Amino acid sequence: MPHIYAMQFIVWWSTVLTVTIAAVSDLRSRRIPNWLVLPFLLSGVIFSTFSRGWSGLAHSITGVLLAAFLLGLFHFLGGMGMGDVKLCAGIGAWIGPHQLLFALAFMGLAGGLMAFVWALCCGFWKEMMAGTGDLIVGFGKRGFRRHERLALSNPATRKMPYAPAIAIGTVLSFFAMP
Secondary structure: OHHHHHHHHHHHHHHHHHHHHHHHHHHHHOOOOHHHHHHHHHHHHHHHHHHHHHHHHHHHHHHHHHHHHHHHHHHHOOOOOHHHHHHHHHHHHHHHHHHHHHHHHHHHHHHHHHHHHHHHHHOOHHHHHHHHHHHHHHHHHHOOOOOOOOOOOOOOOOOOOOHHHHHHHHHHHHHHOO
């Protein structure tokens, strides 16, 4: 049993430290550096493999692929930066697909709440609601194409650093797991 607690300790602190640094970096510079996320991803795969063998490797790679696929869709549609995708892939490498689903759900809730408070405090709540409605209603017509007015590539689009939401969601996922 002590071996399991040591593994959980390493996963917890590695992940919390990385998402904290990523959140601070994203808030300061609107960037999540590759020097942070790429070694985090690789070390997650290596740690899982050495600690649990082939099943650990499969668990870690499945977490990476799940994050890359789901958040890659948001990047493809222009709503998320690639740093966020790589950070979540790294998180998937460390915590695996099951816990990642919890983390993604909490991330979405945290990000939505943050966006709502930001829009309310800064006076663009109506604009945000109109954009959200346009995203939802226009999806049937637009399909899997970027919304040109709301995509991150549009300089006029309001952009919120998402790493803090990723950090909050990830940390909460540790408390949601049995």
